[in-house]
Amino acid sequence: xxxxxxxxxxxxxxxxxxxxxxxxxxxxxxxxxxxxxxxxxxxxxxxxxxxxxxxxxxxxxxxxxxxxxxxxxxxxxxxxxxxxxxxxxxxxxxxxxxxxxxxxxxxxxxxxxxxxxxxxxxxxxxxxxxxxxxxxxxxxxxxxxxxxxxxxxxxxxxxxxxxxxxxxxxxxxxxxxxxxxxxxxxxxxxxxxxxxxxxxxxxxxxxxxxxxxxxxxxxxxxxxxxxxxxxxxxxxxxxxxxxxxxxxxxxxxxxxxxxxxxxxxxxxxxxxxxxxxxxxxxxxxxxxxxxxxxxxxxxxxxxxxxxxxxxxxxxxxxxxxxxxxxxxxxxxxxxxxxxxxxxxxxxxxxxxxxxxxxxxxxxxxxxxxxxxxxxxxxxxxxxxxxxxxxxxxxxxxxxxxxxxxxxxxxxxxxxxxxxxxxxxxxxxxxxxx
Amino acid sequence: xxxxxxxxxxxxxxxxxxxxxxxxxxxxxxxxxxxxxxxxxxxxxxxxxxxxxxxxxxxxxxxxxxxxxxxxxxxxxxxxxxxxxxxxxxxxxxxxxxxxxxxxxxxxxxxxxxxxxxxxxxxxxxxxxxxxxxxxxxxxxxxxxxxxxxxxxxxxxxxxxxxxxxxxxxxx
Ligand SMILES: Cc1cc2nc3c(=O)[nH]c(=O)nc-3n(C[C@H](O)[C@H](O)[C@H](O)COP(=O)(O)O)c2cc1C
Ligand code: SF4
Ligand code: FES
Numbered sequence: 050x051x052x053x054x055x056x057x058x059x060x061x062x063x064x065x066x067x068x069x070x071x072x073x074x075x076x077x078x079x080x081x082x083x084x085x086x087x088x089x090x091x092x093x094x095x096x097x098x099x100x101x102x103x104x105x106x107x108x109x110x111x112x113x114x115x116x117x118x119x120x121x122x123x124x125x126x127x128x129x130x131x132x133x134x135x136x137x138x139x140x141x142x143x144x145x146x147x148x149x150x151x152x153x154x155x156x157x158x159x160x161x162x163x164x165x166x167x168x169x170x171x172x173x174x175x176x177x178x179x180x181x182x183x184x185x186x187x188x189x190x191x192x193x194x195x196x197x198x199x200x201x202x203x204x205x206x207x208x209x210x211x212x213x214x215x216x217x218x219x220x221x222x223x224x225x226x227x228x229x230x231x232x233x234x235x236x237x238x239x240x241x242x243x244x245x246x247x248x249x250x251x252x253x254x255x256x257x258x259x260x261x262x263x264x265x266x267x268x269x270x271x272x273x274x275x276x277x278x279x280x281x282x283x284x285x286x287x288x289x290x291x292x293x294x295x296x297x298x299x300x301x302x303x304x305x306x307x308x309x310x311x312x313x314x315x316x317x318x319x320x321x322x323x324x325x326x327x328x329x330x331x332x333x334x335x336x337x338x339x340x341x342x343x344x345x346x347x348x349x350x351x352x353x354x355x356x357x358x359x360x361x362x363x364x365x366x367x368x369x370x371x372x373x374x375x376x377x378x379x380x381x382x383x384x385x386x387x388x389x390x391x392x393x394x395x396x397x398x399x400x401x402x403x404x405x406x407x408x409x410x411x412x413x414x415x416x417x418x419x420x421x422x423x424x425x426x427x428x429x430x431x432x433x434x435x436x437x438x439x440x441x442x443x444x445x446x447x448x449x450x451x452x453x454x455x456x457x458x459x460x461x462x463x464x465x466x467x468x469x470x471x472x473x474x475x476x477x478x479x480x481x482x
Numbered sequence: 483x484x485x486x487x488x489x490x491x492x493x494x495x496x497x498x499x500x501x502x503x504x505x506x507x508x509x510x511x512x513x514x515x516x517x518x519x520x521x522x523x524x525x526x527x528x529x530x531x532x533x534x535x536x537x538x539x540x541x542x543x544x545x546x547x548x549x550x551x552x553x554x555x556x557x558x559x560x561x562x563x564x565x566x567x568x569x570x571x572x573x574x575x576x577x578x579x580x581x582x583x584x585x586x587x588x589x590x591x592x593x594x595x596x597x598x599x600x601x602x603x604x605x606x607x608x609x610x611x612x613x614x615x616x617x618x619x620x621x622x623x624x625x626x627x628x629x630x631x632x633x634x635x636x637x638x639x640x641x642x643x644x645x646x647x648x649x650x651x652x653x654x
Contacts, residue, residue: 219554
């Protein structure tokens with residue numbers, strides 16, 4: 050049986066694990082070890098060695114990110130902050146919800162160890178508004194931790210202190226972008242900030258701040274307790290650890306499973322998700338949420354490793370795959386995605402605010418049978434300008450262009466059939482490819 | 483419109499909840515979003531009068547607070563129905579025909595997206611991926627997530643005639 054640290058307390062019925070049950074299963078051992086037997090520098094070294102990469106989408110090495118936080122005197126007077134990014138709103142992503150609803154203490158323990166490592170004294174969980182169950186679980190778990198001495202003054206009898214708060218958000222996908230999140234936590238509109246300065250140096254209220262994804266943080270105390278080598282050995286390929294992989298779309302058994310990093314796409318799709326629903330064939334998939342490039346059948350044997358999926362022309366993203374089947378119109382699917390990003394644009398910069406609605410309009414024209422042959426060139430131009438990193442203030446707009454660009458590459462004939470036939474061929478079953 | 487005595491436009495309970503947030507914030511207007519949510523929790527939405535009183539209490543301009551309130555899609559600056567129906571319109575639900583479900587609900591209630599029924603019972607809104615894509619298509623009412631929807635389920639949830647939509651938003 051493979052080691053599944055992240056979901057070891059999560060059973061099929063998804064009953065939440067309370068503090069007693071969590072401790073019984075080895076909970077808060079990692080925290081005890083970190084705080085009573087290791088220095089913050091030791092912890093940082095171990096996280097670096099573990100080769101843990103951020104599970105929020107970009108895959109940035111966690112230890113490296115933390116190493117930019119000024120320590121000791123260099124930090125100057127005032128607070129340092131740790132924030133869990135629990136805003137989960139990437140279309141097709143449903144993994145952090147599971148971790149928070151079913152095992153809230155795992156996130157909290159990971160956060161305390163992370164906060165200790167960077168010597169933060171205040172931690173926030175930035176939670177999307179609609180996750181009411183998660184909010185209840187987390188608030189109860191935090192209260193239990195204060196009572197037990199895992200939070201507050203003199204944690205486990207040491208002189209380390211940490212306060213932790215849940216902030217329930219008020220909507221908008223852009224809040225998940227880490228600098229927009231910081232603005233939102235400050236009570237402002239969630240427009241992203243210019244970088245540099247990076248949040249590690251100047252984040253929440255101008256103080257050093259680390260923002261990490263929920264799943265990233267859930268790994269930390271396991272690494273501290275069981276070591277960097279153990280964590281590395283969990284991965285099948287280049288990357289370390291396990292990951293929550295998910296599949297949604299027309300498959301027999303949509304769901305989310307903790308599997309070793311480097312698990313082949315085919316295994317996730319065929320063994321865990323049970324393959325395609327009867328009567329449906331796979332045409333393509335987005336490997337990690339709505340802002341990743343399509344891959345196709347030719348990529349099914351690739352292992353889910355950051356660099357492998359990157360070299361194939363896409364991104365691992367959140368690791369939750371969305372399947373395009375042969376009854377679903379690729380133009381319609383891309384239109385749905387681009388409309389989503391256009392709606393969620395924060396409006397700060399022109400290519401995104403004005404460009405995305407334009408792309409959505411062209412896609413709508415094509416899908417509704419009003420497309421012109423030159424529309425393909427228009428879409429390509431938009432993808433080039435809006436998609437270029439550096440043309441926009443944050444990564445929302447380039448992310449929006451990833452599914453569009455790759456759909457034009459892999460499903461070009463579908464776009465052309467819409468334009469030539471002046472209607473969507475998927476509306477009549479006999480015309481499907 | 484009646485001239486509001488600004489602070490007293492907020493109830494004692496609202497003020498107490500807002501003060502709890504202010505207690506761990508570096509300055510008052512940092513809790514703007516929490517405070518808007520608190521007001522909305524008690525009143526269902528945020529009126530001009532509440533907004534002005536809140537801005538005053540948080541020591542910020544009403545214009546700035548308005549800019550914040552209108553940025554966030556779950557802060558309502560217009561009255562909404564007793565039950566706000568949030569239908570996921572993101573990609574995994576779309577693949578599973580969420581647009582048909584949405585049309586079906588709209589027809590049953592006789593309103594479009596963004597509208598409220600004339601009796602003030604229901605408001606229908608689209609919402610971003612609810613993080614339940616393995617159970618697509620989904621919708622949310624209050625704190626309740628309704629999963630794996632299809633035409634029949636919608637018919638049952640919205641069985642017209644009787645106390646329509648009683649089950650909506652409640653445990654089945
Ligand atoms: C538009 C946009 C939305 C994002 N949404 C999320 C989100 O909901 N959750 C998340 O963890 N990261 C999200 N991110 C990534 C964060 O900016 C950040 O990289 C991440 O939280 C860092 O955590 P990690 O290093 O642990 O992966 C988003 C990024 C962008 C550009
Ligand atoms: S790219 Fe879009 S979301 Fe990002 S800052 Fe510009 S307008 Fe805002
Ligand atoms: S796309 Fe509807 S819940 Fe994720």
